[in-house]
Amino acid sequence: MGTPHRTIPWRLPVAMGLLLIALAALLAPAQTTPPASGPANPATPVPMVPGVAARQATNVAIITIHGEIDESSDGSSVMATSVQRRLDLAVRSGADAIVFDIDTPGGGVRAVLRISSMIKQCPVRNTVAWINTQAISGGAIIALACREIIVNDPVIFGDAMPVAADPIRGVSPIDNEQILKKLLPPLVADVRDxxxxxxxxxxxxVRDEYLxxxxxxxxxxxxxxxxxxxxxxxxIDRAEFELLFPGQTTTGPVRLAGAPGTSGPRGPTVEGAPAGSSKLAIIADVLSADQGQLASSRPVLSSADAGRWEVLAKATDGTGAAVLGAEDMIFFGLAVNAVAPDGSVVPIRTDKDVADFFQxxxxxxxxxxWSEGLVLFLTSxxxxxxxxAVFLIGLFVEMTHPGVSLPGFIALIALAAFIAPPMLIGMASWWEVAAILAGIALIGIEIFVTPGFGVPGILGLILLFGGLVTTFIPQGGLFPTTQEAQSNxxxxxxxxxxxxxxxxxxxxVIARHMRSIPFFRGMILVDAGEEPVEPMLRAMAGDEDIGVGDEGECVTPMRPAGRVIIDGxxxxxxxxxxxxxxxxxVRVVSATPFRIGVxxxxxxxxxGPDTHG
Structure with a gap:
């Protein structure tokens, strides 16, 4: 007998071949473009700037920096922590280029410098700032930390002068020399670096240090x-202008407008800084030392250079911090967008434009x-x-209408939403939470146990108000001595x-119109056969015909809150x-529009035992 064998069905090798073809298709890089974040304009492609082959990247990650950059007194920041998390993820995932989509008015100095340091220390050297559509103050500093800058159009860039802001005085320049000595050195050092x-x-x-x-x-x-x-x-500054162009007028049209409301007096010449700046003169020793920084490649000018240079524009007139638009950023060598034949900037508007920029x-x-965004939202x-306000209203309704429960639950949720986010970013500590809870407890004692405006009520209000206010002050700012802490x-x-x-x-509104508000009418539970809602709201509506000395009968146990029937x-x-x-x-011993005490x-x-029969 021959050795038995089975014939392999023809379908098996065909199926295996199709499977291998499918696997090869999956493993091959798909030549597709990513979806655009907005409508792309095929009529205005974004070509590569010649001679920058190092920019090309296969895998590009876009990290958004949108909105104000938060910061607590210890330097912690939700935004900075979020940027670090996403930057680490992009590096681990093998990104060849990292784009920072910037649309921010700036924020805390330490948080900004922390993000700038992250970018400079990133192992992916191909970092690009995409200004889309504003990089003001700290946003400009972050953008400059990147290897290159691309812009949408229109954009606003610059005005990174430290300012003070509060709800009463608004935004104003900082003129205190002691504060400027603390704020200016790290900012100037960072942009110069x-x-x-x-x-x-x-x-x-290319990027001018004076600018x-x-x-x-x-x-x-x-x-x-x-x-x-x-x-x-x-x-060049005024001293260098007079050196290169002796006898020529220093007046003329100014290319860059100064930020409104930031003008300041003139100052002396400082080594390593533009001449005439009184602000930079405050930190003259720091600018002259120039320790720990890369060597400057700025040309050193002398009188022998007269006639070798020509003026392109008067850049700034010293009436405010410099602010640049899209064309200004091309003109001064800050942005690397392509330029159209008519001289206009080719804007980077969509994700597709970014992909084309990197090929x-x-x-x-x-x-x-969502959690990072929620914390930022809840801490504004x-x-x-x-x-x-929601917490206080819920607390009021619960304390003046005991037993309803729903207002108390709403107040509890609002209190958690009020306290938890600041604790996560270092703007609140446990003692402040304890002060708030102790204040609520003392107010409850005043209302339910020892009525009358006495010590528990006053102390409770003080603790509640103090605890609420101090949650706005970052940890370590209990005794504010700085302008920032005072503003907080x-x-x-x-x-x-x-x-x-x-x-x-x-x-x-609740006390006077609670009967007509469907939400409050529907949330009060009543026993079967009991008149719904109307009698239960009389205490809150201010029943003037119920007064001290009236008598009635409890229809529920009083622990201490409950219900009584008086005059039907x-x-x-x-x-x-x-x-x-x-x-x-029971007898009424106190009666107010919001509370009846018996x-x-x-x-x-x-x-007793049944004695009949």
Whole structure:
């Protein structure tokens, strides 16, 4: 007998071949473009700028930096932590280029410098700032930390001068020398380091150090000049202008407008800084030392250079911190967008434009997750004020109408939403939470246990108000000595007071119109056969015909809150002393529009053994 064997069906090798083809198709890089975040314009492609092959990337990650950059007193920041998380994810995932989609008015100095440091230390060197559509103050500093900058159009860039902001005085320049000595050195050092890193990496003096300092100081006067022989461009101060162009007028149209409201007096010449800046003169020792920074490649000018340079524009006139638009950023060598034949900037508007800019295959957006966005939303001053008003109204309804429960539950949720986010970012600590809870407890004692405006009520109000206000002050700022801490204290007090005023208006509306508000009518439970809602709201509506000395009978146990029937009407009341059993006779000892207090007259007769039959 021959060895038996089975014939392999023809379908098996065919199926295996199809499977291998499918696997090969999946493993091959798909030449597709990512979806655009907005409508792309095929008529205006974004070509590569010639000579920058190092920009090309297969995998591009976009990290969004949108909205104000938050910061607590210890330097912690939700935004900075979020950027670090997403930056680490992009690096681990093998991104060849990382784009920072910037649309921010700036924020805390330490948080901004922390993000700038992250970018400079990132192992992916191909970092690009996409200004879309504003990079003001700290946003400009973050953008300069990137290897290159691309822009949408229109954009606003610059005005990075430190300012003070509070709800009363608004935004104003900081003129205190002691504060400026603390704030200016790290800012100036960072932008100057960013410019030198860029110039060293490209082997040419492109980003001007003086122009970078004009973004921060509000009194820098500069001219933009070009070397006739080499084509090199740079900004020069008044002293250098008089050296290169003796006898020529220093007046003329100014290219860059100063930020409104930031003008300052003129100052002396400082080594390493533009001449005439009084702000930079405050930190002259720091600028002259220049320790720990890359060497500057800025050309050193002398009288022998007269006639070799030409003026392209008067850059700034020293009346405010410099602010640039899209064409300005191209003109001064900050942005690397392509330029159309008519001289206009080719804007980067969509994700597709970004992909074309890098000639990339894959592009992925890394936005803030929902929890980071929620914390930022809940820690904004106006949102916290609204939450506080809801908390106070819920607390009021629960304390003046015991047993309803739903207002108390709403107040508890609002209190958690008010306290938890600040604790996560270091703006609140446990003692502040304890002060708030102790204040609520003392107010409850004043209302239910020891009626009358006495010590518990006053102390409770003080603790509640103090605890609420101090949640607006970052940890370590209990005794504010800096302008920033004082601003936080003022904002906290204004927010709490406004919330209390809003809650007070809510108290009045609820007390007077609760019968007609469907939400409150529907949330009160009544026993079967009992008149619904109307009697239970009389205490809150201010029944003027119920007064001290009236007598009635408990229809529920008083522990201490409950209900009593007086003159045929069921009203909410509170036992002034201890527990009162159901069906006991009681007398009204206090009556206000919001509260009726009763005392025991006699308990119900005890049920004895049956003696009949």
């Amino acid at each position: 960013s410019a030198r890193r860029f110039n060293n990496s490209f082997g040419a003096y 970078m300092q004009a973004l921060i100081a509000n009194d820098v006067e500069l001219w933009f000049v070009r070397n006739k022989d080499t084509g090199e461009r740079m900004c 990339s295959t894959y592009l992925k957006r890394l936005d803030q997750n 001053f106006w949102v916290r004020g609204l939450i506080l 204290l003022l904002q906290g007090m204004v927010t709490v007071v406004l919330a209390m005023v809003t809650a007070g208006a809510g108290f009045y 009407r069921v009203v909410d009341a509170v036992a002034e002393f201890g527990y009162i059993p159901e069906n006991s006779r 005392e025991l007259i006699s308990e119900p007769p005890a049920s």
